[in-house]
Amino acid sequence: MKRRLIAAGVFGSAALTLGLIGVVEVRGDSRSPSAPIYGVQLPEGYRDWPLVAPAQEAAPLDELRVIVGNPIAMRAYRDNIHPFPDGSVLVKRAWKHEQSPDFEPASIPGAATTVQVMVKDSKRYASTGGWGYGRFIDGRPVDEAQHRTCHACHAARVSDRDYVFTRYAP
């Protein structure tokens, strides 16, 4: 009887340990590595988020871009809520600008270049206007030096719009 209880105990804690390892592994698989300074990660499911607006940058980068937002950010855009509430996330996706092979005047996205992220957390990121920044290439964050440039540019030009350039496309 006693032996059976001990066996159950050992089995139980082994199962618990395996369970915990399982949880950690699932998290590790589904979350991207975090960006330096801010600890921002690529948000899950951003490919399915609604459009805020398209954008384009001329040569030398020559990129097509779209800015998308999570539900909290989209509600802020729609209802004119300023500043963006905590939990707002904006993602800028970018591709090389290519000419369509099917119709000359049209453009298509070429290779994906970068994915950039802004996360609003007014306490955690108090020193950068409440925004944390992350820049990723092929799912991996770029170096710290590049992350040091993010807020400076946003703050220099659009501090009056909560450091966000993109307006909701009409």
Ligand code: HEC
């Ligand atoms: C030299 C200026 C500049 C720097 C540096 C910069 N950005 Fe931006 N960012 C822009 C502009 C301009 C836009 C508007 C969209 C566009 O034209 O691509 C933008 C848009 C964004 C957006 C969409 C929300 C918005 O504000 O419109 C995100 C997210 C973003 N940037 C993240 C970053 C991150 C992360 C970094 C640092 C790795 C960074 N940015 C560095 C100029 C800059």
